[in-house]
Amino acid sequence: MAETNPPPEAAVVELLGLLAYAELVAFDRMAADARLAPDLQRRAVLSEMAAREIDNYCRLADRLRELGRDPDGAMRPFVQPLQEYHEQTEPNDWLEALAKAYIGDGLADDFYREIAGFLQSPDKELVLDVLHESRFEEFSAAEIRAAIAADPKVSNRLSMWARRLSGEALSQAQRVAMEHPELATLVLVGSGDQAALMALFKRLTSAHSARMTSIGLNN
Amino acid sequence: MAETNPPPEAAVVELLGLLAYAELVAFDRMAADARLAPDLQRRAVLSEMAAREIDNYCRLADRLRELGRDPDGAMRPFVQPLQEYHEQTEPNDWLEALAKAYIGDGLADDFYREIAGFLQSPDKELVLDVLHESRFEEFSAAEIRAAIAADPKVSNRLSMWARRLSGEALSQAQRVAMEHPELATLVLVGSGDQAALMALFKRLTSAHSARMTSIGLNN
Numbered sequence: 001m002a003e004t005n006p007p008p009e010a011a012v013v014e015l016l017g018l019l020a021y022a023e024l025v026a027f028d029r030m031a032a033d034a035r036l037a038p039d040l041q042r043r044a045v046l047s048e049m050a051a052r053e054i055d056n057y058c059r060l061a062d063r064l065r066e067l068g069r070d071p072d073g074a075m076r077p078f079v080q081p082l083q084e085y086h087e088q089t090e091p092n093d094w095l096e097a098l099a100k101a102y103i104g105d106g107l108a109d110d111f112y113r114e115i116a117g118f119l120q121s122p123d124k125e126l127v128l129d130v131l132h133e134s135r136f137e138e139f140s141a142a143e144i145r146a147a148i149a150a151d152p153k154v155s156n157r158l159s160m161w162a163r164r165l166s167g168e169a170l171s172q173a174q175r176v177a178m179e180h181p182e183l184a185t186l187v188l189v190g191s192g193d194q195a196a197l198m199a200l201f202k203r204l205t206s207a208h209s210a211r212m213t214s215i216g217l218n219n
Numbered sequence: 220m221a222e223t224n225p226p227p228e229a230a231v232v233e234l235l236g237l238l239a240y241a242e243l244v245a246f247d248r249m250a251a252d253a254r255l256a257p258d259l260q261r262r263a264v265l266s267e268m269a270a271r272e273i274d275n276y277c278r279l280a281d282r283l284r285e286l287g288r289d290p291d292g293a294m295r296p297f298v299q300p301l302q303e304y305h306e307q308t309e310p311n312d313w314l315e316a317l318a319k320a321y322i323g324d325g326l327a328d329d330f331y332r333e334i335a336g337f338l339q340s341p342d343k344e345l346v347l348d349v350l351h352e353s354r355f356e357e358f359s360a361a362e363i364r365a366a367i368a369a370d371p372k373v374s375n376r377l378s379m380w381a382r383r384l385s386g387e388a389l390s391q392a393q394r395v396a397m398e399h400p401e402l403a404t405l406v407l408v409g410s411g412d413q414a415a416l417m418a419l420f421k422r423l424t425s426a427h428s429a430r431m432t433s434i435g436l437n438n
Contacts, residue, residue, distance in 0.1 A: 024259065027266050031250030040243065040291045040298075044276060047246050051270035057263060072259045079259075 006120050011186040013067060015115065016123070017074030018176065018183070019130065020060035022108065024075070025082050027053040033097035042094070042143075049101065049136045056130035063126055077180065081172040088168045095147050095154065096161050099217075102140035103162045105132045106211045107169055110204050118190025141215045148216040159217040166208060225339050230405040232286060234334065235342070236293030237395065237402070238349065239279035241327065243294070244301050246272040252316035261313070261362075268320065268355045275349035282345055296399065300391040307387045314366050314373065315380050318436075321359040322381045324351045325430045326388055329423050337409025360434050367435040378436040385427060 030050035037043035061071035089104075091097035109131045116127040148155045177184040191197040209219050249269035256262035280290040308323075310316035328350045335346040367374045396403040410416040428438050 021259070024263055024266065027270070028250060028253065031247060031269065034247065040240070040294050044243055044273070044280065044290075047243060047273050048277060050250065051246070051273035054263070054266050054270035058267060061263065071263075075259050 005189075007118060007186050007190065008182065009067065011182040012119065012123055013064065013069050013074055014077075014180050014183045015119075015127075015186065016060050016064050016067075017069075017071070017076075018078045019112065019127065020057055020064065020071055021075035021078045021082055023053040023057035023060065023130070025079075025086060026050070026105075027057065029086050030097075030101065033091055033100070036091065036094045036097050038094055045136070045139055046097065046101070049132075052133060052136075059126060059130060063123070078176065081175050081179075085168055085172045089165050095144060095158060098140040098143050099158050099161055099215075100165055102137060102144065102215065103165050103208070103211065104169060106137065107166065107204065107208055110207050111173075114200055114203070115187060115190065118186060144215045144217075155216050155218070159212070159219075162212055162217050163219075224408075226337060226405050226409065227401065228286065230401040231338065231342055232283065232288050232293055233296075233399055233402045234338075234346075234405065235279050235283050235286075236288075236290070236295075237297045238331065238346065239276055239283065239290055240294035240297040240301055242272045242276035242279065242349070244298075244305060245269070245324075246276065248305050249316075249320065252310055252319070255310065255313040255316050257313055264355070264358055265316065265320070268351075271352060271355075278345060278349060282342070297395065300394050300398075304387050304391045308384050314363060314377060317359040317362050318377050318380055318434075319384055321356060321363065321434065322384050322427070322430065323388060325356065326385065326423065326427055329426050330392075333419055333422070334406060334409065337405060363434045363436075374435050374437070378431070378438075381431055381436050382438075 027050045030046055030053065034043045034046040034050065037046055064071045064074050089100060091100050112127050112131060116124050119127060144154075144158065148158075177187075187200075188194075188197055191200050212219050246269045249265055249272065253262045253265040253269065256265055283290045283293050308319060310319050331346050331350060335343050338346060363377065367377075396406075406419075407413075407416055410419050431438050
């Protein structure tokens with residue numbers, strides 16, 4: 001397993017490049033979404049969430065440079081799929097923006113947490129460190145729960161939105177896996193075998209469903 | 220002077236509210252301007268610059284809460300003038316975005332550094348701490364100098380742009396002073412007298428001119 005056979009550096013560089021660009025573009029989108037906030041206080045929270053993505057970007061870019069890679073080059077292959085994800089999931093209002101942060105970041109964090117298990121130090125710790133802070137998750141969850149409590153119809157609308165988010169995330173993830181066999185191999189080899197990989201996907205799906213339910217959305 | 224007669228708390232709250240909203244809106248605008256960057260590396264630098272504004276916002280909002288004030292309420296009176304400033308100075312390209320950061324932040328920092336002298340601890344230190352980091356200033360200056368070296372015509376275009384920036388900043392600053400006599404009084408009383416206030420404005424103007432010259436722009 002990962003501890004005994006280190007993953008090839010090329011795959012690690014691809015992973016770091018993917019993560020770095022994901023942070024950079026998440027920053028950009030969240031910063032724009034903050035304008036949807038109903039007041040300055042809430043706008044500041046989403047802006048702060050966005051700012052944390054840039055701090056994480058810097059750490060990932062530093063690590064890429066340490067490995068002798070140019071962050072630009074490492075990120076470039078992931079520009080298209082991540083851009084498409086965000087273009088297909090542009091929030092129309094504040095609640096959609098929060099649901100996107102909550103659902104999307106939750107799914108991404110679960111996935112990266114699994115992958116971190118296949119890495120060695122210091123990349124393992126780095127990937128775990130750049131996961132999202134739970135206080136932002138709690139903020140988004142509380143806002144969505146309050147909105148549903150005030151108007152139960154909101155639940156249906158956001159449930160549909162969440163399905164669109166996870167569908168689009170899945171289809172871009174498949175595309176990345178197809179275009180980056182080394183990255184796909186990292187996940188497959190890290191898992192151990194096909195059955196373990198299926199179990200991993202099942203864990204991701206269950207956690208996603210649980211997250212939906214916990215804020216009052218239905219799968 | 221400020222050390223012996225502390226400025227009225229209402230004026231300090233206005234100043235902190237102005238600074239806090241300036242950071243929040245600067246974050247928003249810089250995050251958007253980062254999209255103008257010619258490559259991912261440069262985009263990341265402007266994004267990081269934006270992220271620092273949010274860190275500063277958080278510190279200012281915390282201080283307002285410590286003073287028993289609601290950051291939202293303290294910021295609200297400054298939404299209009301700052302929004303107008305940014306609407307009138309929306310950069311059309313990467314160099315205009317950098318010149319805006321360089322000229323605008325430089326002018327603002329000089330002004331806040333002067334005002335910090337009229338405050339007492341801990342607000343004095345807080346205002347000095349939230350000034351912009353010089354490494355960003357150096358980055359913008361280097362980019363602009365390189366662009367002018369590559370094409371001297373850029374200097375004229377950016378000089379005109381810089382005059383628009385300082386003109387708009389001045390007109391919104393005058394508006395803020397008119398609408399917030401306590402804030403204006405803080406500056407006047409802090410300066411000592413009318414002559415000292417004129418000297419302060421002269422210092423700001425000279426530093427602004429020197430900044431323009433240092434990157435190859437003419438006043």
